Amino acid sequence: MTGKIVYARSKGFFERFERRPGAIKDNMHYCPGCGHGILHKLIAEVISDYNIQDKTIFISPVGCSVFAYYYFDCFGISVPHGRAPAVATGLVRANPDNIVISYQGDGDLGAIGFNNFIQAANRGENIAVFFVNNAIYGMTGGQMAPTTLPGQKTQTSPFGRSVTNEGYPLKVSEMVAALDSPVYVERTALSSVRNIMNARKAVRKALRNTIDKKGFSMVEFLSGCPINLKMNAREMNEFIDNQMSNYFPLGCLKDIADSRDPIKRPEGVYNSRQVIDVLYPVKVQKGVAPDFRNPSRIFEKERRIKIAGFGGQGVLSLGMMIATMSKLRNFNVSWLPSYGPEMRGGTANCSVVLSREPVGSPVVDKECNLLIALNQPSLDKFLPELKTNGVLIYDSSTIEPPNCGDRIVYAVKASDIAKRIGDLKYANSVILGTLSVVMEDYFLEGADKQDFDRTFEEAIMDCFSSKQSVIQLNIDAFYAGKQAVFKENQPDGAADNYGDCAVKNK
């Protein structure tokens, strides 16, 4: 027989689905009669017809279409549940020439991912969203979706969806069409051939808009999940055409692409050197050669540090400065913040571990070597975790002298000194100064003694490199904290700021 092939497997699909595990490599994993397959064919056809396979990125969602990347011969990415529009945003912002398809189910888009979706729509991201509304969570075995029809029985609405209990189905297309940014919104159905052909046109239109950079386009597809709805092909189409379309009317809800100019986003910064200059404007010679090792024996063991105080006291950045200092001297470090839901006013603490070996657990909850407490509750809470020969540094502006047994205790009026320098927020650098004295007094040997002041300064510069104006003040605070200790240790004592730093139990 001679003849010309007029309709056949699209070039938009791989020739064989080699990524699909198991013996079946020619057809897809969907159940018989599933709407996903019908739509996949429409999409494959258009990416091949428009010749855009080499710049199309198809995002596979979570849901039955999670493996869509087995099939499309273009770029693909799998994303967590509901996150396709967020990932799509990154893809298209990073390279505006990417043609990004966000393919999503009604659970994915309408439930867990609705905010991701509606915000991307409202930003007018230049992407095409293909929204498969099958009124059910297909993949997980037929639970109620936001789009499940009133009265529809599902695993989780066994008596039928009750609008008095679960509310009415979510009309996604109507909601997104009400926004100003989206350019094209149409609801179609994967039921009769006539409806499928309309859906085909809508897919083409949406991708044409994306190619022309017109912005956000969405096509909703009323689709069949014959397995979970326990219907044959005929019943499935009837359900879509009568019941679903009744609640979700078909048609174009918005098409203003012609009146919109192609999107032009502000030019980004793509040069990594430039990005570093923008983010970290201060350039200092920091750190040491890669093979440098501080000789002091103290560092033979892992050092576990807890810093705790009031949110907003600079607890986390104090931890960051200590971690940075250690990093700049080639230690392995971890920095783990922990704070309440409130940014300011609650308690905050962070765990810092520094070690010559890789750090095992970043959590410091017992066997703590150094505790820095910036308020009374933190001291009371964490003191029991400090080892008996550990070191406590506390802010004696606000904290009562504790009963510490054999521990080494340093008190510094960090808040008072910081206020004198200009702002309470410098208290953390004052503490850093105290820490440097503790280290000199007890732990550092030989060249480390001189080296560590420079390290502290470098750490301050590094941590505040995006706020150049405060670097000098923090360095001043550091030396003030150091000074306070030094004066106390003068044999004559009785310096002006007596009590700013009292070394006890030494």
Added chain:
Amino acid sequence: MKNNKLYTVIIKPEECKGCERCVNACPKSVLKMGEQLNFMGVPYAYYIGDGCIGCAACFYTCPEPGAITIIEKSEEGS
């Protein structure tokens, strides 16, 4: 003109999942479900061999990428 069939349709048994969408959609009722099972264990659709008008209804309604191929025949035998 002996042969006035300008189109023919091929259904690959091993790619058909037997959903019957094509059978329901064909305006000429020239597709039927068979009795035999393919290697996946499902009955598959087949073309009765005559009467296809190449409308592609079956092609677009079929969820499988390559189960259906439609061929426009050259006018042999006329």
